[in-house]
Amino acid sequence: MDPVFLFGQLFTGLSVASILLLAALGLALSFGLMRVINMAHGEFLMVGGYLTYLASQWLGPDFLWLAFPLAFLGSALLGALLEVTVIRRLYGRPLDTLLATFGVSLILQQAARQLFGSTGVPVTAPGWLAGAFVVHGGALDGLTFPHVRLFVIGLSLLVLGGMWWLLNRSRFGMHVRAVNQNREVASALGVNTRRLDLLVFALGSGVAGVAGVGLALLAPVNPTVGAAYIVNAFLVVVVGGVGSVLGGAVAAVGLGFVTALTEGFTSVSLAQAILLVLVVAFLQWKPRGLFPTRSRALEET
Amino acid sequence: MSRGGAAALALVAVGLVLAPFFLGAYPLALLGRVLALSIASIGVCVIWGRTGILSLGQGLFFGLGGYALAMHLKLAATPRGELPDFMVYNGVEALPWFWKPFASAPFALGMVLVLPALAAGLVGWLMFRRRITGVYVSIITQALVLAFVTWLGGSQGLTSGTNGITDFQTFLGINLRGEAFPRGLYWATLLVLGLALAGTAWVLRTPFGSLLTAVRDNENRTRFLGYNPAAFKIAAFVLGGVLAGVSGALYTLHLGTISPAMIGVAFGIELVVWVALGGRASLWGAVGGLVLGQLAKDRISSAAPDAWLYLMGALFVLVVLVMPQGVAGLLTRRRAAPVRSSAGIKEVGNVASGD
Numbered sequence: 040m041d042p043v044f045l046f047g048q049l050f051t052g053l054s055v056a057s058i059l060l061l062a063a064l065g066l067a068l069s070f071g072l073m074r075v076i077n078m079a080h081g082e083f084l085m086v087g088g089y090l091t092y093l094a095s096q097w098l099g100p101d102f103l104w105l106a107f108p109l110a111f112l113g114s115a116l117l118g119a120l121l122e123v124t125v126i127r128r129l130y131g132r133p134l135d136t137l138l139a140t141f142g143v144s145l146i147l148q149q150a151a152r153q154l155f156g157s158t159g160v161p162v163t164a165p166g167w168l169a170g171a172f173v174v175h176g177g178a179l180d181g182l183t184f185p186h187v188r189l190f191v192i193g194l195s196l197l198v199l200g201g202m203w204w205l206l207n208r209s210r211f212g213m214h215v216r217a218v219n220q221n222r223e224v225a226s227a228l229g230v231n232t233r234r235l236d237l238l239v240f241a242l243g244s245g246v247a248g249v250a251g252v253g254l255a256l257l258a259p260v261n262p263t264v265g266a267a268y269i270v271n272a273f274l275v276v277v278v279g280g281v282g283s284v285l286g287g288a289v290a291a292v293g294l295g296f297v298t299a300l301t302e303g304f305t306s307v308s309l310a311q312a313i314l315l316v317l318v319v320a321f322l323q324w325k326p327r328g329l330f331p332t333r334s335r336a337l338e339e340t
Numbered sequence: 341m342s343r344g345g346a347a348a349l350a351l352v353a354v355g356l357v358l359a360p361f362f363l364g365a366y367p368l369a370l371l372g373r374v375l376a377l378s379i380a381s382i383g384v385c386v387i388w389g390r391t392g393i394l395s396l397g398q399g400l401f402f403g404l405g406g407y408a409l410a411m412h413l414k415l416a417a418t419p420r421g422e423l424p425d426f427m428v429y430n431g432v433e434a435l436p437w438f439w440k441p442f443a444s445a446p447f448a449l450g451m452v453l454v455l456p457a458l459a460a461g462l463v464g465w466l467m468f469r470r471r472i473t474g475v476y477v478s479i480i481t482q483a484l485v486l487a488f489v490t491w492l493g494g495s496q497g498l499t500s501g502t503n504g505i506t507d508f509q510t511f512l513g514i515n516l517r518g519e520a521f522p523r524g525l526y527w528a529t530l531l532v533l534g535l536a537l538a539g540t541a542w543v544l545r546t547p548f549g550s551l552l553t554a555v556r557d558n559e560n561r562t563r564f565l566g567y568n569p570a571a572f573k574i575a576a577f578v579l580g581g582v583l584a585g586v587s588g589a590l591y592t593l594h595l596g597t598i599s600p601a602m603i604g605v606a607f608g609i610e611l612v613v614w615v616a617l618g619g620r621a622s623l624w625g626a627v628g629g630l631v632l633g634q635l636a637k638d639r640i641s642s643a644a645p646d647a648w649l650y651l652m653g654a655l656f657v658l659v660v661l662v663m664p665q666g667v668a669g670l671l672t673r674r675r676a677a678p679v680r681s682s683a684g685i686k687e688v689g690n691v692a693s694g695d
Binding site (some may be wrong): 070146148274307314 | 461467471474478479482483487490494497612646649659
């Protein structure tokens with residue numbers, strides 16, 4: 040096989056994986072903490088993407104950096120709103136939450152369709168993101184690394200690092216881990232679990248919004264852009280193990296590579312099917328994912 | 341069932357049987373189509389309402405049943421020795437091996453049952469053997485149907501891709517475009533629905549049915565009593581899959597086509613929500629919810645397509661928030677079904693309290 044093609048596919052897979060990772064982070068956090076699956080999570084990516092589009096329209100491509108706080112805050116606020124109005128009322132009923140949030144995702148998609156039209160809107164990247172590094176000479180002659188994709192990979196590494204610090208080094212993170220392990224005991228020891236749920240949900244939504252910025256840089260934003268990512272983001276959570284940032288990272292990169300490589304050999308549609316067969320096979324070996332949270336409880340939802 | 345309920349049911353049944361005599365062509369076709377779809381909702385009632393497994397991938401089994409029949413109908417409509425038109429357009433030179441046996445009607449009809457049963461059995465075995473539960477099952481089934489739909493859409497030459505299989509002529513020698521056909525198909529659908537309802541109601545009343553409820557309400561306790569919950573879950577999953585497959589085959593006959601768009605992720609979730617609206621734990625609730633929901637959808641979505649999507653989204657949220665047991669749950673308050681124990685939801689304090 041041509042090494043240039045192979046490495047090109049792997050690099051593309053890595054950039055897709057980095058967006059998947061950011062999308063899965065929020066899902067894994069809220070699922071680990073509250074045991075809810077948010078089907079509208081993909082729409083937070085979409086919102087981030089559209090906010091990036093609006094920022095580039097109003098401010099021009101050079102103010103791209105403003106899109107990050109805008110996308111983060113916009114999605115986080117929307118997430119907080121969803122938590123207060125729907126999710127909070129369905130606590131302890133994960134399957135019902137799944138259905139209700141699917142309804143929310145329908146509403147958000149239709150709203151986007153009416154506001155921005157059903158065809159994708161393009162985001163112009165600033166000049167310094169337009170180029171690419173090209174390898175000259177040697178076995179990899181002609182291999183290109185587009186700046187945009189490098190930027191997206193760097194961005195997700197940055198967010199991942201920030202999340203790791205927040206969860207493992209801050210007081211807030213300690214509370215999150217405590218509630219994750221035992222909600223009742225943490226609550227008895229003075230952690231305001233309701234407020235923590237809200238904050239974590241908003242944080243996860245905000246991170247999805249940032250992922251939406253990366254998404255908007257790679258391809259036009261359309262109303263179903265989030266829906267296209269959401270199933271694979273779920274698979275990342277399932278493979279990585281619920282609530283594990285490390286597991287999510289490993290699973291995202293693994294899934295990204297598998298998709299990129301199988302797409303290189305076969306068609307996109309067959310690649311999706313193969314990926315799924317591999318995931319189901321993997322779950323036979325490790326039903327709780329790569330890095331399961333250990334527990335002595337008899338039943339876990 | 342109360343005496344009033346039985347009387348109302350008999351009235352509805354008589355009305356449905358006589359419907360072809362007083363309904364116009366379009367309403368009759370719509371009603372028949374919706375009744376065909378409601379067979380799949382019986383399956384959702386069994387696996388979700390009774391066994392507590394929320395499958396979002398019923399489209400997979402629905403599609404397998406539908407495509408099994410559609411392949412036969414397509415071959416029946418193609419002159420002997422020739423290839424189906426879409427294969428010719430896509431440069432396929434010989435009939436693919438898995439199409440060949442579908443030339444036989446008995447084989448195709450058998451496959452309408454066997455393919456969904458095999459698929460459901462395999463998927464169920466892979467999941468429940470390793471005790472994959474709750475939202476994991478929902479996600480995996482949803483991903484499965486997505487993979488299936490993506491593959492169907494991408495395989496132009498084998499499955500006609502996103503266009504779907506269409507242009508049917510005859511079935512078992514009956515002209516599908518003949519004048520008598522719509523009525524005949526309507527009654528056939530009603531008959532199959534009646535059989536499916538009676539059969540499922542009987543199954544749920546046996547000890548097997550009680551064990552499904554036991555698995556739903558406390559899987560571990562059922563295991564400790566010496567039963568294997570995985571076996572019961574797989575059995576329920578197969579039953580639900582077969583019902584979806586039959587539903588898909590009938591629906592294909594009604595619509596005269598089947599395509600990936602009909603069986604995707606949205607289909608599976610919509611199916612579940614209509615059942616939730618009617619009452620997931622009640623057969624009548626499931627069927628009634630789906631039939632009335634689909635009829636309303638037809639009316640409203642043709643009048644205001646944009647508003648319909650908002651309305652449906654809001655309905656999803658409201659049904660779950662306000663009526664977790666659906667309309668049937670409101671009507672039959674006597675058997676106040678425990679909300680928290682249904683659908684595989686376990687209390688966090690379940691173990692410690694021994695409850």
